[in-house]
Amino acid sequence: MTSHDHDHHHHDHDHSELSETQLRVRALETILTEKGYVDPAALDLLIETYETKVGPRNGARVVARAWSDPAFRARLLKDATQAIAELGYAGRQGEHLVAVENTPRLHNMVVCTLCSCYPWPVLGLPPVWYKSAPYRSKAVKDPRGVLADFGFELPAGTDIRVWDSTAEIRYLVLPMRPAGAEGWSEERLADLVTRDSMIGTGLPKQPHEVA
Amino acid sequence: MDGAHDMGGVAWSGPVRPEPNEPVFHAEWERRAFAITLAMAMPGGWNIDMSRFARENRPPEDYLSKSYYQIWLAGLERLMLERGLVAADEIETGKPLHPAKPVARTLSRDAVAAMLHRGGPTEREAKGPARFAIGDRVRTRMIHPPTHTRLPRYVRGHIGTVEMLHGVHVFPDSNSLGQENPQWLYTVTFDGRELWGPDGDASVKTSVDAWESYLEPA
Structure with missing residues (x-):
């Protein structure tokens, strides 16, 4: 099969399968509801929780506090599970959290090569690229190539540390605080913290980008 | 198992493609598939490693041609079929055809927050x-x-x-x-x-x- 044929086939396939899947899931929910296994109101709340409450803004608040409060930063690096609980974050897919700190010499990056392990309480649900074959295959072998895909390059002399989340330990990258935000409140600092900077595939924003 | 899910270092054509301003879900069925999967673990009684195995234990062409939540759905269907919670003809027709199997627990709306907060420490x-x-x-x-x-x-x-x-x-x-x-x-x-x-x-x-x-x- 040529790549053109393949693409063409794949496109049609996706299109029809999308609506087919939509119908399939709707039917499945009906079956499970009628059998009394699931409560649609509970499903609504699960969705609402991860669409509106649990997301990377939580992690940004954690990072902003670590940037502002050296004692909190020390607690975060010592026991991240306990430290995030101070801000009210805990639970599913973050039961055993470890924070890893970027320095001028060391850049951390987190991946799950086997599936999609990701620290939900602080980052929410993972983006599609994090779960994709290109990221999962490349992050452990060519992390600089991954960073290039994200459009940045580390300064020469920076080592890379890749954390493959193969157990129930979840990793949160503590990025370096950008210069030029001295005296900022935690709330404003959190605006600098991007999701990707907490995975290690990006850097925080610069103060002029949000000022 | 040495399946297609074990991707570390596999040569892969094409770059990582981040999506700007990506939504949490890309379709309504993804929302429901996600929530059904989380909620069914309680009546189903399976653990996270059983779920992972149900997702990854499939031919490479199947694993690689499904989207992420399609794999979740396929894994969920397998777990439910194995335990007799649903039958193949129900999945096939999309209709409930057999009586429910008694289950010990289900997830109510009131219990969602506590369930998520507790998680599953290992x-x-x-x-x-x-x-x-x-x-x-x-x-x-x-x-x-x-x-x-x-x-x-x-x-x-x-x-x-x-x-x-x-x-x-x-x-x-x-x-x-x-x-x-x-x-x-x-x-x-x-x-x-x-x-x-x-x-x-x-x-x-x-x-x-x-x-x-x-x-x-x-």
């Missing part, structure tokens, strides 16, 4: 000392179990250094078969050239979290 009480200490050199075993494992192929048979000790955790290889058999869990770090040879990047170190039985002294 740390267990230590029954004996850890075999390895931070700084020890260890070699990962060359294993190819046909069942679930969390030791990726790209680190098998390689020498690394113990960097962290995480306590005793439920062992996924046995947990996927219904036995927790908790073991000491370590972060083991490998040099780029140890994993990838002379073409590896010497300025990169990569770690996995490895249970004690994955390791032997080096």
Whole structure:
């Protein structure tokens, strides 16, 4: 099969399968509801929780506090599970959290090569690229190539540390605080913290980008 | 198992493609598939390693042609079929055709927040000392179990250094078969050239979290 044929086939396939899947899931929910296994109101709340409450803004608040409060930063690096609980974050897919700190010499990056392990309480649900074959295959072998895909390059002399989340330990990258935000409140600092900077595939924003 | 899910280091055409301003879900069915999967674990009684195995244990062409939540859905259907919670003709027709199987618990709306907050901690009480200490050199075993494992192929048979000790955790290889058999869990770090040879990047170190039985002294 040529790549053109393949693409063409794949496109049609996706299109029809999308609506087919939509119908399939709707039917499945009906079956499970009628059998009394699931409560649609509970499903609504699960969705609402991860669409509106649990997301990377939580992690940004954690990072902003670590940037502002050296004692909190020390607690975060010592026991991240306990430290995030101070801000009210805990639970599913973050039961055993470890924070890893970027320095001028060391850049951390987190991946799950086997599936999609990701620290939900602080980052929410993972983006599609994090779960994709290109990221999962490349992050452990060519992390600089991954960073290039994200459009940045580390300064020469920076080592890379890749954390493959193969157990129930979840990793949160503590990025370096950008210069030029001295005296900022935690709330404003959190605006600098991007999701990707907490995975290690990006850097925080610069103060002029949000000022 | 040595399945298509074990992707570390596999040569892959094409770059990582981040989506600007990506939504949490891309379709209504993804929302429902996600929530049904979380909610069904309670009446279903399966654990996370059973779920992972149900997703990954499929032919590579099947795993690779499905989108992420399509894999979740396929795994969920398999778990429910195996336990007789739904029947094949119900999945096929999309209609409830048989009486429900009695289940111990279901997830109510009121219980959602507490369930998420509690999560599923995997740390267990230590029954004996850890075999390895931070700084020890260890070699990962060359294993190819046909069942679930969390030791990726790209680190098998390689020498690394113990960097962290995480306590005793439920062992996924046995947990996927219904036995927790908790073991000491370590972060083991490998040099780029140890994993990838002379073409590896010497300025990169990569770690996995490895249970004690994955390791032997080096």
